[in-house]
Amino acid sequence: xxxxxxxxxxxxxxxxxxxSTCAKSSLFGSNLxxxxxxxxxxxxxxxxxxxxSTTSKSAAVEDLFIxxxxxxxxxxxxxxxxxxxxxxxxxxxxHVLSEGWASPVKGFMREDEYVQVLHFNSxxxxxxxxxxxxxxxxxxxxxxxxxEIEKTGxxxxxxxxxxxxxxxxxxxxxxxxxxxxxARSFGVTDGRHPYIDEIYSGGDWLVGGDLEVFDxxxxxxxxxxxxxxxxxxxxxxxxxxADTVFVFQLRNxxxxxxxxxxxxxxxxxxxxxxxxxxxxxHQIGGKVKADDIPLKERIMQNQAVLExxxxxxxxxxxGIFPSPMLYGGPTEVQWHAKARMNAGCEYYIVGRDPAGxxxxxxxxxLYDAWHGKKVLxxxxxxxxLNILPxxxxxxxxxxxxxxFFDPSRADDFMFISGTKMRGYASRGETPPxxxxxxxxxxxxxxYYSNVRSYDI
Amino acid sequence: xxxxxxxxxxxxxxxxxxxSTCAKSSLFGSNLxxxxxxxxxxxxxxxxxxxxSTTSKSAAVEDLFIxxxxxxxxxxxxxxxxxxxxxxxxxxxxHVLSEGWASPVKGFMREDEYVQVLHFNSxxxxxxxxxxxxxxxxxxxxxxxxxEIEKTGxxxxxxxxxxxxxxxxxxxxxxxxxxxxxARSFGVTDGRHPYIDEIYSGGDWLVGGDLEVFDxxxxxxxxxxxxxxxxxxxxxxxxxxADTVFVFQLRNxxxxxxxxxxxxxxxxxxxxxxxxxxxxxHQIGGKVKADDIPLKERIMQNQAVLExxxxxxxxxxxGIFPSPMLYGGPTEVQWHAKARMNAGCEYYIVGRDPAGxxxxxxxxxLYDAWHGKKVLxxxxxxxxLNILPxxxxxxxxxxxxxxFFDPSRADDFMFISGTKMRGYASRGETPPxxxxxxxxxxxxxxYYSNVRSYDI
Numbered sequence: 022x023x024x025x026x027x028x029x030x031x032x033x034x035x036x037x038x039x040x041s042t043c044a045k046s047s048l049f050g051s052n053l054x055x056x057x058x059x060x061x062x063x064x065x066x067x068x069x070x071x072x073x074s075t076t077s078k079s080a081a082v083e084d085l086f087i088x089x090x091x092x093x094x095x096x097x098x099x100x101x102x103x104x105x106x107x108x109x110x111x112x113x114x115x116h117v118l119s120e121g122w123a124s125p126v127k128g129f130m131r132e133d134e135y136v137q138v139l140h141f142n143s144x145x146x147x148x149x150x151x152x153x154x155x156x157x158x159x160x161x162x163x164x165x166x167x168x169e170i171e172k173t174g175x176x177x178x179x180x181x182x183x184x185x186x187x188x189x190x191x192x193x194x195x196x197x198x199x200x201x202x203x204a205r206s207f208g209v210t211d212g213r214h215p216y217i218d219e220i221y222s223g224g225d226w227l228v229g230g231d232l233e234v235f236d237x238x239x240x241x242x243x244x245x246x247x248x249x250x251x252x253x254x255x256x257x258x259x260x261x262x263a264d265t266v267f268v269f270q271l272r273n274x275x276x277x278x279x280x281x282x283x284x285x286x287x288x289x290x291x292x293x294x295x296x297x298x299x300x301x302x303h304q305i306g307g308k309v310k311a312d313d314i315p316l317k318e319r320i321m322q323n324q325a326v327l328e329x330x331x332x333x334x335x336x337x338x339x340g341i342f343p344s345p346m347l348y349g350g351p352t353e354v355q356w357h358a359k360a361r362m363n364a365g366c367e368y369y370i371v372g373r374d375p376a377g378x379x380x381x382x383x384x385x386x387l388y389d390a391w392h393g394k395k396v397l398x399x400x401x402x403x404x405x406l407n408i409l410p411x412x413x414x415x416x417x418x419x420x421x422x423x424x425f426f427d428p429s430r431a432d433d434f435m436f437i438s439g440t441k442m443r444g445y446a447s448r449g450e451t452p453p454x455x456x457x458x459x460x461x462x463x464x465x466x467x468y469y470s471n472v473r474s475y476d477i
Numbered sequence: 478x479x480x481x482x483x484x485x486x487x488x489x490x491x492x493x494x495x496x497s498t499c500a501k502s503s504l505f506g507s508n509l510x511x512x513x514x515x516x517x518x519x520x521x522x523x524x525x526x527x528x529x530s531t532t533s534k535s536a537a538v539e540d541l542f543i544x545x546x547x548x549x550x551x552x553x554x555x556x557x558x559x560x561x562x563x564x565x566x567x568x569x570x571x572h573v574l575s576e577g578w579a580s581p582v583k584g585f586m587r588e589d590e591y592v593q594v595l596h597f598n599s600x601x602x603x604x605x606x607x608x609x610x611x612x613x614x615x616x617x618x619x620x621x622x623x624x625e626i627e628k629t630g631x632x633x634x635x636x637x638x639x640x641x642x643x644x645x646x647x648x649x650x651x652x653x654x655x656x657x658x659x660a661r662s663f664g665v666t667d668g669r670h671p672y673i674d675e676i677y678s679g680g681d682w683l684v685g686g687d688l689e690v691f692d693x694x695x696x697x698x699x700x701x702x703x704x705x706x707x708x709x710x711x712x713x714x715x716x717x718x719a720d721t722v723f724v725f726q727l728r729n730x731x732x733x734x735x736x737x738x739x740x741x742x743x744x745x746x747x748x749x750x751x752x753x754x755x756x757x758x759h760q761i762g763g764k765v766k767a768d769d770i771p772l773k774e775r776i777m778q779n780q781a782v783l784e785x786x787x788x789x790x791x792x793x794x795x796g797i798f799p800s801p802m803l804y805g806g807p808t809e810v811q812w813h814a815k816a817r818m819n820a821g822c823e824y825y826i827v828g829r830d831p832a833g834x835x836x837x838x839x840x841x842x843l844y845d846a847w848h849g850k851k852v853l854x855x856x857x858x859x860x861x862l863n864i865l866p867x868x869x870x871x872x873x874x875x876x877x878x879x880x881f882f883d884p885s886r887a888d889d890f891m892f893i894s895g896t897k898m899r900g901y902a903s904r905g906e907t908p909p910x911x912x913x914x915x916x917x918x919x920x921x922x923x924y925y926s927n928v929r930s931y932d933i
Contacts (some may be wrong), residue, residue, distance in 0.1 A: 136851050139664075140598055140611075140807060145855045155596075196845065201664035208595075208657035210666050351596060389652065395592050399601045401857060 082121040082251050082363045085128065087233045095233060099185050102177040103169040105162060110219055112180050113307035114158050115187055116238035116343040120250040122360040125152060128232030129160040132195040135227065139205040142355055143401040153402030155355035156347055157202060160189075161223030167194050170228055186238070192230035197223065206352055208388070213381035215310040216347045238343070244320055247341040248306060251364035257338060258365055263299035265290060267368035267409060268361045270375070272305040272313055272346055273439055274322045274465055276457045277423040278414030280331045285425075286370055286409045287336070300337045301366060307345030310378070312443075316341070318468040325461040348378045350388030351396040358397060358406055371397055372411025422455035443469075538577040538707050538819045541584070543689045551689060555641050558633040559625040561618060566675055568636050569763035570614050571643055572694035572799040576706040578816040581608060584688030585616040588651040591683065595661040598811055599857040609858030611811035612803055613658060616645075617679030623650050626684055642694070648686035653679065662808055664844070669837035671766040672803045694799070700776055703797040704762060707820035713794060714821055719755035721746060723824035723865060724817045726831070728761040728769055728802055729895055730778045730921055732913045733879040734870030736787045741881075742826055742865045743792070756793045757822060763801030766834070768899075772797070774924045781917040804834045806844030807852040814853060814862055827853055828867020878911035899925070 087095050107115070117123055125146060130138065135157050137144045142155035162170070170176045170192050178187040203210045203217045212221050239245050249257065258266050267290065269283055283300055290298040304319050314322075323339045326332055344360065347353045353376035358369045375393040377386055397408050415434040417424035426434055437445075437456060445452045447469040452462065543551050563571070573579055581602060586594065591613050593600045598611040618626070626632045626648050634643040659666045659673045668677045695701050705713065714722050723746065725739055739756055746754040760775050770778075779795045782788055800816065803809045809832035814825045831849040833842055853864050871890040873880035882890055893912060901908045903925040908918065 133851065133855075136807070136848055137855050140852050141855070141857055142596055143857070149860075151857070198664070198845065204660035204664045204666060208654070208660045210660060351592070389654065392592055395589065396596050399589075399593050399597070401597055401599070401607070404605075 082124040083127075084121045084124075084250070084252070085119045085232050085234050086237070087235055092235060095188060095235070096185075099177040099188050099235075102173065102175050102188065103166075104177040104179050104185060105166050106179045106183075107160065107181070108219075108223075109181050110308050110345045111160055111178075112186075112238070113343055113345045114160075115178065115180075115232070115234060116307075117360070118158065118232055119187075119234035119238060120252075120343070122251060122342075122344065122363055123154065123158055124251075124363055126154060126158060128189055129227075129229045130158055131193040131229035132227075135159060135195070135229070139202065141401065142352065142396075151402045153355055153359040153400055155352045155359070155400070156206065156349060159197075159202075159227045159229065161197050161220075162194070162226050162228050163224035164226070166224065166228070167226045170194060174230075176228065176230075186236065187232055187234045189228070189230040189232050192228050194226050194228050197225050197227045199223070206347075207349055209381065211381040214348065214378075214387075216345075216349065217381075219308075242317065244306075244317060244341060247304075247320060247339060248343060249338075249340050254301065254338070254340065255365040258299055261299050261336075261338075262297050265295050265298045265368060266301060266366045267298055267370065268301040268303055268366040269370050270303055270305070270342070270357045270361070271319070271323075272309055274314060274319055274442075274457070274461065275302070275326045275331075276437070276442065277331065277455060278416075278437075280326065281414050281423050281425070282370065282372075282412060283332060283337075285412070286368070289409065290368065298336070298368075300332070301361070301364075302332070302337060302339045303342045303361065304340070305346045306341035306343045309346045310348065313346070314443075314465070314468065318464055322461045322464045325464055326458050329458040329460055331458050331461075346376070348376060348387075350375070350377050351392040352376075354393040354397060355400050355403065358400075358403060362403070362406060368407045368409050369397070370409045370411055373413065416453050416456060418453075421453070447472075538580040539583075540577045540580075540706070540708070541575045541688050541690050542693070543691055548691060551644060551691070552641075555633040555644050555691075558629065558631050558644065559622075560633040560635050560641060561622050561626075562635045562639075563616065563637070564675075564679075565637050566764050566801045567616055567634075568642075568694070569799055569801045570616075571634065571636075571688070571690060572763075573816070574614065574688055575643075575690035575694060576708075576799070578707060578798075578800065578819055579610065579614055580707075580819055582610060582614060584645055585683075585685045586614055587649040587685035588683075590685070591615060591651070595658065597857065598808065598852075607858045609811055609815040609856055611808045611815070611856070612662065612805060615653075615658075615683045615685065617653050617676075618650070618682050618684050619680035620682070622680065622684070623682045626650060630686075632684065632686075642692065643688055643690045645684070645686040645688050648684050650682050650684050653681050653683045655679070662803075663805055665837065667837040670804065670834075670843075672801075672805065673837075675764075698773065700762075700773060700797060703760075703776060703795065704799060705794075705796050710757065710794070710796065711821040714755055717755050717792075717794075718753050720753050721751045721824060722755045722757060722822045723826065724757040724759055724822040725826050726759055726761070726798070726813045726817070727775070727779075728765055730770060730775055730898075730913070730917065731758070731782045731787075732893070732898065733787065733911060734872075734893075736782065737870050737879050737881070738826065738828075738868060739788060739793075741868070742824070745865065746824065754792070754824075756788070757817070757820075758788070758793060758795045759798045759817065760796070761802045762797035762799045765802045766804065769802070770899075770921070770924065774920055778917045778920045781920055782914050785914040785916055787914050787917075802832070804832060804843075806831070806833050807848040808832075810849040810853060811856050811859060814856075814859060818859070818862060824863045824865050825853070826865045826867055829869065872909050872912060874909075877909070903928075 118126065118128060134144050138154050138157050142153065143151050144154045145151055171194065174192045175188065175190045176192060177185050178189065180186045199220050200210050203220055207214060207217060212218050267286055287298055287300060302323055304316065304323065306316055327334045327337060327339065342360065354371060357376065361369060371394050374386060374388060374390040377388045380387040397403060397406065413426040414423050415426045415436050417434055419433045437452065446465040449466055449470065574582065574584060590600050594610050594613050598609065599607050600610045601607055627650065630648045631644065631646045632648060633641050634645065636642045655676050656666050659676055663670060663673060668674050723742055743754055743756060758779055760772065760779065762772055783790045783793060783795065798816065810827060817825060827850050830842060830844060830846040833844045836843040853859060853862065869882040870879050871882045871892050873890055875889045893908065902921040905922055905926065
């Protein structure tokens with residue numbers, strides 16, 4: 022296990038282990054006076070929206086695991102129920118739901134939740150508070166499934182590998198208007214978009230209900246130890262004595278521009294008065310599109326960056342966020358932020374075109390590059406989220422390393438896009454000195470050398 | 478002028494008259510104790526969402542008319558500015574904005590507002606409160622316009638008939654992503670949808686800014702007296718001694734099923750303890766699709782319904798809402814409700830498939846019939862809106878008149894859809910006795926007899 026990574030407090034050894042009880046108390050509660058003291062300083066360097074609603078500190082994050090003493094009877098119940106095979110992406114959503122990343126959502130969404138998510142990117146709770154929830158977490162089924170589930174209002178879920186992993190009860194079934202779901206979530210309806218393709222290939226109905234999950238989701242891919250639950254992350258932050266946590270969402274390798282940014286954010290937080298800000302480098306763990314770098318290589322690359330000391334292992338945690346990638350731009354960035362708030366993160370780094378991709382027609386970027394940042398500043402239920410603005414880093418030819426772009430001497434800089442980076446790596450070329458830690462670069466080159474006829 | 482209609486307090490006589498000063502004080506303020514006393518009763522018969530935010534009573538509705546003493550200098554300024562010709566629909570939006578229906582929106586939207594509308598159906602104000610705003614009110618321009626407006630940050634607007642009607646200043650220009658706008662607003666991107674067609678035919682840029690309007694918008698079509706501003710409506714409600722106001726949004730003729738519903742809602746309100754509920758029958762005044770009945774016939778038909786005593790002229794006001802029709806279903810119904818809250822309405826009647834239409838592919842209804850009602854119950858910024866559920870009325874053959882549908886004796890009822898109604902009228906046939914007031918029916922028959930080769 023590499024430096025900077027943290028051993029899961031429980032459940033790290035095998036498939037059948039169960040997570041430890043959630044630490045629901047506030048990680049930062051004891052430090053409140055100190056934090057209030059620096060609030061005024063904070064507002065000068067980052068956007069802090071006003072208002073009520075849930076916060077990372079007050080939100081009680083509930084997991085959906087079946088209590089130990091009820092597992093046997095639930096297994097018996099599941100044996101008697103109609104069972105559906107769920108897809109790889111559905112399975113990743115069960116993972117997400119089970120650990121409380123989407124709390125207070127308690128299962129695949131019913132229609133009332135689904136409609137609010139589509140229209141408002143948020144859900145109004147019974148007590149009137151508003152929770153951010155920008156992406157539908159729904160389970161598509163076909164006509165036969167619908168007929169069977171309607172008999173009992175319950176269903177058991179089989180993972181792609183065939184294990185019965187969960188029960189959903191008090192089910193509600195409603196029409197899966199795939200075109201509307203795509204349009205309202207992605208701003209396009211083009212089936213060549215990878216997640217819209219996933220939607221269009223699903224059944225004509227959606228089933229929502231209360232989800233009860235038997236065991237912690239494990240993949241046996243050598244990376245399970247990086248899949249810390251929100252409760253485990255909070256415990257680790259506390260163990261490290263964090264007085265705040267900032268998070269960097271990734272679905273790409275880390276280059277030195279990213280590292281510069283993370284280091285700079287840390288310096289900001291220190292200047293604001295924090296004594297021990299902890300950084301969570303959080304890789305998307307679920308399904309990504311074919312030309313993204315696979316999870317294993319991304320994690321190895323992230324570890325190499327820590328081992329080479331580009332980021333400080335003492336104050337950095339590398340982890341995996343179990344969500345599938347939606348490529349939903351400004352809609353998805355809210356989900357990325359909200360889920361990390363549930364894990365105790367207080368600062369979210371956002372930059373140009375988060376969760377973006379090319380338009381499926383190949384002609385332009387699908388989303389406006391700055392809408393993601395804009396929506397984070399005004400999103401319902403994210404009022405207490407602190408946004409750390411992403412500064413643009415580029416390769417400064419005059420000093421031979423990554424630096425913050427200075428438009429007054431633009432010609433001194435070279436931009437190395439993800440596409441350009443993949444091009445270098447796939448051709449086995451070396452990027453400019455100082456672009457990426459050498460050991461980290463080697464991982465990418467090795468990956469591409471093993472990919473035959475890879476489409477850059 | 479027919480019974481039940483109310484003379485506009487000011488500005489009803491001609492094009493150049495200016496609206497009276499807004500009555501910004503609360504219409505219902507003096508009655509607060511009484512209203513609180515009946516709140517508990519109310520909750521049993523209608524949905525009342527919880528929470529904060531703006532209400533019809535507290536919202537200060539601001540118009541955007543240039544103060545009288547500044548008109549001359551502004552005219553001079555406008556003469557010197559670059560001018561753009563706006564479309565019929567843009568002109569209707571200037572009308573809407575000028576009178577405060579969309580307050581606190583102060584002009585065509587800038588990008589910050591636009592993005593929030595698309596994603597959240599609401600706008601966060603500087604003080605942190607959230608205002609419902611579900612439809613983008615934006616002005617599309619072309620490349621040449623953009624280049625000219627960027628020189629000064631200002632623009633003058635010419636109506637379709639060529640008059641300079643407004644100035645917009647502190648302009649911001651941003652990209653008009655038409656596909657995304659259609660997708661997020663309508664859940665489809667099909668250009669055969671009438672409002673999406675309008676979007677697709679617009680320019681590639683949007684310009685937002687602070688709008689200043691010279692004169693009240695008039696159409697000289699014999700219907701201007703029905704176009705009461707929010708301030709005039711509030712004044713009329715007060716004059717009639719209303720202790721609450723309920724509104725029925727229409728883009729169709731009134732049949733006796735509608736009338737039954739409105740009468741029944743009134744009875745509900747009386748049972749709840751109100752002494753003098755006033756009904757606003759509010760016809761969409763802006764552009765409608767080709768097969769909808771034109772505004773003039775709809776208003777004449779509404780007047781005939783009042784004159785025949787189907788609705789009580791003493792407690793009913795027929796008016797025109799200047800907005801274009803978007804056919805935006807659950808997105809648009811929020812706009813319909815929010816605008817009427819700005820005019821002092823407290824109860825909104827909502828039923829099956831509000832603002833709906835067929836999918837442009839002709840195969841099904843575009844929107845889920847009940848999503849409109851669902852979103853009104855949870856929409857941000859509409860927390861204080863009271864929703865009166867729309868009961869289904871049908872023709873009861875056993876009694877020969879419209880009645881509330883009783884599913885236990887479904888065979889006794891006949892449903893007369895809008896299509897069926899238009900079919901009867903276009904063929905000059907008489908519908909079943911008791912379907913519609915005879916004088917009102919005659920107006921429809923006369924209309925269709927004058928429409929050649931009308932596509933039913």
